Amino acid sequence: MTKFSDLNLNKKVLKAVAEAGYETPTPIQAGAIPPALEGRDVLGIAQTGTGKTASFTLPMISLLARGRARARMPRSLVLCPTRELAAQVAENFDAYAKHVKLSKALLIGGVSFKEQEAVLNRGADVLIATPGRLLDHFERGKLILNDVKIMVVDEADRMLDMGFIPDIERIFGLTNPLVRQTLFFSATMAPEIERITNTFLSAPERIEVARQATAGENITQSVFMFKASRKDREGTEKRKLLRDLIAREGDDLRNAIIFCNRKSEVDTVAKSMKKYGLDAAAIHGDLDQSQRMKTLDGFRDGTLKFLIASDVAARGLDIPNVSHVFNYDVPSHAEDYIHRIGRTGRAGKKGTTIMLCVPRDERNLADIEALLKQEIPRAEAMAQPGKPEAEAEAKTETRDEKPARSRSRARKDDAPKADDAPKQESRGRGRSEKSDSSSKPAQDKPAQEKSRSSRGGSRGSGSRDAGKGGNNQPVGLGDHLPGFIARSFEERLDN
Numbered sequence: 296m297t298k299f300s301d302l303n304l305n306k307k308v309l310k311a312v313a314e315a316g317y318e319t320p321t322p323i324q325a326g327a328i329p330p331a332l333e334g335r336d337v338l339g340i341a342q343t344g345t346g347k348t349a350s351f352t353l354p355m356i357s358l359l360a361r362g363r364a365r366a367r368m369p370r371s372l373v374l375c376p377t378r379e380l381a382a383q384v385a386e387n388f389d390a391y392a393k394h395v396k397l398s399k400a401l402l403i404g405g406v407s408f409k410e411q412e413a414v415l416n417r418g419a420d421v422l423i424a425t426p427g428r429l430l431d432h433f434e435r436g437k438l439i440l441n442d443v444k445i446m447v448v449d450e451a452d453r454m455l456d457m458g459f460i461p462d463i464e465r466i467f468g469l470t471n472p473l474v475r476q477t478l479f480f481s482a483t484m485a486p487e488i489e490r491i492t493n494t495f496l497s498a499p500e501r502i503e504v505a506r507q508a509t510a511g512e513n514i515t516q517s518v519f520m521f522k523a524s525r526k527d528r529e530g531t532e533k534r535k536l537l538r539d540l541i542a543r544e545g546d547d548l549r550n551a552i553i554f555c556n557r558k559s560e561v562d563t564v565a566k567s568m569k570k571y572g573l574d575a576a577a578i579h580g581d582l583d584q585s586q587r588m589k590t591l592d593g594f595r596d597g598t599l600k601f602l603i604a605s606d607v608a609a610r611g612l613d614i615p616n617v618s619h620v621f622n623y624d625v626p627s628h629a630e631d632y633i634h635r636i637g638r639t640g641r642a643g644k645k646g647t648t649i650m651l652c653v654p655r656d657e658r659n660l661a662d663i664e665a666l667l668k669q670e671i672p673r674a675e676a677m678a679q680p681g682k683p684e685a686e687a688e689a690k691t692e693t694r695d696e697k698p699a700r701s702r703s704r705a706r707k708d709d710a711p712k713a714d715d716a717p718k719q720e721s722r723g724r725g726r727s728e729k730s731d732s733s734s735k736p737a738q739d740k741p742a743q744e745k746s747r748s749s750r751g752g753s754r755g756s757g758s759r760d761a762g763k764g765g766n767n768q769p770v771g772l773g774d775h776l777p778g779f780i781a782r783s784f785e786e787r788l789d790n
Contacts, residue, residue: 297325303332305357307394312353315390321346326502328354331478336499338492339480342637345504348387348613351447351478356392358445359420364398367415367438369422371445372470374463376453377607378403378425378584379591384449385423397421402428405584412437426454426462433469440469444476451481451488452630460487467495482637483630514640518650518660519674533651534567537623540649541573541601544619547647550594551619552602554635556627564623565603575601606631614638622650625659629666649674 299312299320320328323341331337331354341347355371364370375381385401392399400419402411404427411428415437422429422443432438446467448454454463477496481488492499521536523529541548555561558579565577576590576599587607593599595614606626617639626632632650640646650671652660664670 302328302353304328304353305360305395307360308353308357308391311391311393317349320349322504323347323502324350324353326504327351327478327500330500331355331476332357334358334476336476336496337478338496338499338501339478340482340484340501340503341480342482342633347449347480348384349391351449351480352384352387352391355421355445355447355478356388356395356397359397360395362420364418364420365442366418368442369400369415369419369438369440370442371421371447372429372440372443372466373421373423373447373449374426374429374454374466375423376425376450376457376459378405379587379607380450381423381425382588383613388421388423392421399423402432403584404428405587408432408435426459426466429466430462440466441471442474443470444474445478446470446475447478447480449480451479451491452483452485453634455485455487456628456630460491463491464494472497482633513643514636514646514648516636516648516650516671517674518652518671521651521653523653529653530563533623533653534564536651537564537621538568538571538573540621544647547618549616549618550597550600550602551621552594552604552614552617552635552638553621553623554604554606554626556605556624558605560624561603561605568601568603573601574599575603577603578607579605580607606635613641615641616644617641618647620646620648622648625650625652625656625663627659629659629662632663633666 297320298318299309302320302325304312323339323345327337327339327350331351337351339347339350351373355373359370362370373381373384375384381401381403385399388399397420398414398418399421400411400414400423402422402424404425408431411432412435415422415432429438433440448463451463454460472495477499479492479496479499519536519540521533523532537553541551553564553575555564558581561577561579565575568575576593578587578590582590590599590602591614594602620636620639622632622635626635636646636648639648650660660671
């Protein structure tokens with residue numbers, strides 16, 4: 296079995312790896328590190344959670360151990376799709392390079408330009424950045440990239456999903472291909488990614504440790520087919536179902552990431568869970584960077600149990616010991632499903648994923664299963680754990696209304712005397728009036744009320760004047776007595 300000591304890494308790097316508690320490299324690490332140390336381009340394809348970050352940080356530190364960067368001219372560059380992933384790579388660099396004198400700069404949004412410029416001016420051996428912030432500094436004249444000797448593109452397929460491919464191509468053009476070594480990592484190989492690798496990589500060593508777009512074998516997957524009782528109750532019932540499923544997992548659920556497709560849904564679900572006493576917080580791209588990092592830190596150290604996230608947290612984040620992943624929404628891109636569920640079952644541990652699928656998302660579910668080349672086990676046989684809160688609220692409202700209807704029926708069932716009619720009709724013009732008028736026998740209505748209602752064109756006005764007439768009672772037809780019959784009958788009575 297290959298060990299890190301067999302990979303020709305710098306001794307100081309090996310010391311840091313040992314102190315981190317690692318002895319045996321993962322397959323992607325064992326395959327990518329040797330050619331990277333030889334100075335060759337590397338194309339690594341592996342599912343998320345397989346240790347891709349160490350696959351490029353360890354050889355990069357070893358190759359850069361000697362030398363020093365000049366101001367504004369980094370010696371290496373790592374491009375990441377999100378701020379969180381860039382910050383995580385920086386943490387890994389700090390852990391593995393602690394015995395090597397190398398400087399780094401982290402260029403991400405949400406941080407002052409002046410602070411970042413000060414670091415660049417001192418010189419950075421390793422530059423870790425998101426594409427947008429990197430180009431911002433370049434356009435300000437604060438960055439020169441033609442001395443980059445090692446360039447890493449991490450989570451390239453996520454770059455594609457986020458629309459960063461034009462930026463990546465531009466950044467490649469700012470570097471010197473004659474001195475640049477490229478390490479390119481992705482979980483999937485879309486045609487556009489293939490085109491970039493063919494354009495910018497020179498005879499790369501291709502390491503593929505798993506079939507493209509596969510889920511970890513130690514992850515238990517299931518999908519719950521959910522249909523709301525009514526369209527306007529879908530959100531309420533779906534959130535209630537999520538809470539019931541969480542309760543159903545019991546002690547097996549230590550913590551969980553809950554993924555939603557929209558940022559607004561992330562906020563709504565987080566607010567709902569906190570309302571019902573669950574320790575949850577939201578993370579998405581619209582939040583301040585400091586707040587996002589604080590939330591992630593709380594989830595990592597166990598002070599936060601539930602992380603409600605958009606896909607900003609789906610790619611590359613190394614959050615250890617996540618027991619569950621809930622897909623509150625079926626992802627619209629099948630590849631995102633792979634990366635979402637890859638947050639659990641990491642480092643050989645068991646993980647559980649549960650997805651909620653409403654009827655309109657069944658096509659996206661079919662795309663996911665086509666990508667996986669397998670059917671995700673259905674959970675239809677599982678009884679819905681608890682009635683939706685919207686239905687319960689509706690039943691509560693019904694119970695609140697029952698006494699009023701019961702009193703109304705009691706009055707209708709009684710055989711009222713003629714002088715009782717005004718009291719019944721004067722009780723109001725709301726629901727009870729409608730109920731009384733539609734079900735009261737015809738003999739209970741005064742003829743004069745029928746006559747005035749017909750002449751005024753309004754049942755409401757007839758009800759208001761019901762008590763002013765005599766006791767003549769037309770037989771049959773009740774409230775629906777046509778006006779011309781009522782007039783004829785009244786004329787006969789007058790004669």
